[in-house]
Amino acid sequence: MRMRMAELSAESGVPVATVKYYLREGLLPPGERTSPNQARYSAAHVQRLRLIKALTEVGGLSLASVGTVLSAIDGGDKTPHRTMGVVQDELAGTPPEVSGEAADWAFELLDGIARRHGWAELERKHVTVANVVAALATAKELGHEKLAERLEEYTDLALRVAELDVEVVMGLTSFDKMIEAGLIATVLGDRIFTGLRHLAQEQLSRKVLGRAP
Amino acid sequence: MRMRMAELSAESGVPVATVKYYLREGLLPPGERTSPNQARYSAAHVQRLRLIKALTEVGGLSLASVGTVLSAIDGGDKTPHRTMGVVQDELAGTPPEVSGEAADWAFELLDGIARRHGWAELERKHVTVANVVAALATAKELGHEKLAERLEEYTDLALRVAELDVEVVMGLTSFDKMIEAGLIATVLGDRIFTGLRHLAQEQLSRKVLGRAP
Numbered sequence: 005m006r007m008r009m010a011e012l013s014a015e016s017g018v019p020v021a022t023v024k025y026y027l028r029e030g031l032l033p034p035g036e037r038t039s040p041n042q043a044r045y046s047a048a049h050v051q052r053l054r055l056i057k058a059l060t061e062v063g064g065l066s067l068a069s070v071g072t073v074l075s076a077i078d079g080g081d082k083t084p085h086r087t088m089g090v091v092q093d094e095l096a097g098t099p100p101e102v103s104g105e106a107a108d109w110a111f112e113l114l115d116g117i118a119r120r121h122g123w124a125e126l127e128r129k130h131v132t133v134a135n136v137v138a139a140l141a142t143a144k145e146l147g148h149e150k151l152a153e154r155l156e157e158y159t160d161l162a163l164r165v166a167e168l169d170v171e172v173v174m175g176l177t178s179f180d181k182m183i184e185a186g187l188i189a190t191v192l193g194d195r196i197f198t199g200l201r202h203l204a205q206e207q208l209s210r211k212v213l214g215r216a217p
Numbered sequence: 218m219r220m221r222m223a224e225l226s227a228e229s230g231v232p233v234a235t236v237k238y239y240l241r242e243g244l245l246p247p248g249e250r251t252s253p254n255q256a257r258y259s260a261a262h263v264q265r266l267r268l269i270k271a272l273t274e275v276g277g278l279s280l281a282s283v284g285t286v287l288s289a290i291d292g293g294d295k296t297p298h299r300t301m302g303v304v305q306d307e308l309a310g311t312p313p314e315v316s317g318e319a320a321d322w323a324f325e326l327l328d329g330i331a332r333r334h335g336w337a338e339l340e341r342k343h344v345t346v347a348n349v350v351a352a353l354a355t356a357k358e359l360g361h362e363k364l365a366e367r368l369e370e371y372t373d374l375a376l377r378v379a380e381l382d383v384e385v386v387m388g389l390t391s392f393d394k395m396i397e398a399g400l401i402a403t404v405l406g407d408r409i410f411t412g413l414r415h416l417a418q419e420q421l422s423r424k425v426l427g428r429a430p
Contacts, residue, residue, distance in 0.1 A: 051359070058355045061313040085422040092415045100274040123420045132419075136412035139405040142271045146264070147394075148401045150385045151409070157381055159413050165374050166417035170425060172363045181360075188361045190418070192352040196364070197414070198407055199349035200372050202305045204379035205403070206345075207336045209298040212383060 006044040016053035063191035069094040084186035091190045099134035102141045110140035219257040229266035276404035282307040297399035304403045312347035315354045323353035330372050
């Protein structure tokens with residue numbers, strides 16, 4: 005399948021002006037030149053445009069983050085593991101600054117769980133670690149340590165979810181598809197699971213938490 | 218504990234100018250007037266400021282969303298169930314627009330699961346439903362239906378997480394604390410669980426997905 009710019013736009017649902025912008029920014033690789041002013045695009049271009057759309061519109065990533073993620077996908081030493089890592093970092097954003105006693109307490113708690121599970125040593129500066137620590141420390145400062153008391157159970161469930169994620173990625177036959185699936189399992193997977201959790205909360209809490217005092 | 222503006226600021230870690238702005242916007246209730254230009258604030262004001270900080274800095278909510286959430290907390294017919302619902306809606310944001318075959322397919326899939334679980338009927342316009350549908354439909358359009366094939370298993374795990382969430386909220390003795398806990402379990406709970414899932418993904422995928430082809 006080879007197509008002109010107008011067909012590429014129609015097929016992907018991305019406006020021509022936006023496609024041109026992505027080409028200029030290097031988010032979309034150039035098409036095959038057929039004349040100085042004309043190029044032909046392939047099914048891979050359609051897929052790349054859909055991916056950019058998914059990352060921005062559904063994943064909520066900025067175009068700068070999309071660029072970082074796509075470079076990781078296209079890079080030479082790529083593995084699905086590394087792709088997922090880069091995507092995680094971009095999704096995590098800048099962790100809120102939390103320091104002092106509550107933050108130390110939160111890191112110790114998380115680190116203890118990591119040790120019991122035999123995980124690689126946690127680095128406090130790692131964005132994901134910093135995000136979890138900030139949220140736990142904030143909960144404690146607000147006087148809600150209950151959430152933290154159940155952290156071991158939350159971690160067990162998070163591990164089961166991650167096992168499913170890895171199985172989804174492993175179930176693919178092509179290596180490039182696995183790389184892409186690592187990306188999708190992270191970006192769309194977060195959205196889907198958080199949504200399912202909210203729907204489940206709603207069903208459960210309707211019964212037990214729906215009463216006024 | 219009664220304190221002046223300067224002490225309130227020091228205690229909560231929120232700058233005086235910001236405290237004044239929150240007072241003007243009605244996010245923080247006024248203090249007790251002691252003279253035309255002076256007021257005294259209480260421990261409840263400190264807690265409210267910490268909550269606003271948690272919602273904006275850790276939860277990533279806009280001040281407009283914080284206002285909506287706080288009105289729900291302060292409202293007359295409040296229950297932890299309703300508070301969680303309002304918070305969920307604010308966190309969900311505006312779902313991306315996805316329509317056509319893939320969206321219909323995604324809704325059918327989710328609706329089938331809800332029916333099997335005996336949940337209240339799902340409304341397609343509900344922001345959380347629309348978010349999950351958009352993410353599933355996008356995965357399908359990208360040729361990654363594997364994620365959707367495991368949706369039943371993801372839902373089972375989401376239910377277990379939601380059970381924990383509800384237990385955390387139920388474990389509190391004061392009704393006002395339960396309302397606040399519903400808020401915190403949702404805003405901070407999402408952050409914590411997503412972070413744990415990413416850490417677990419990293420540990421698991423290092424072994425099985427860390428290899429180049």
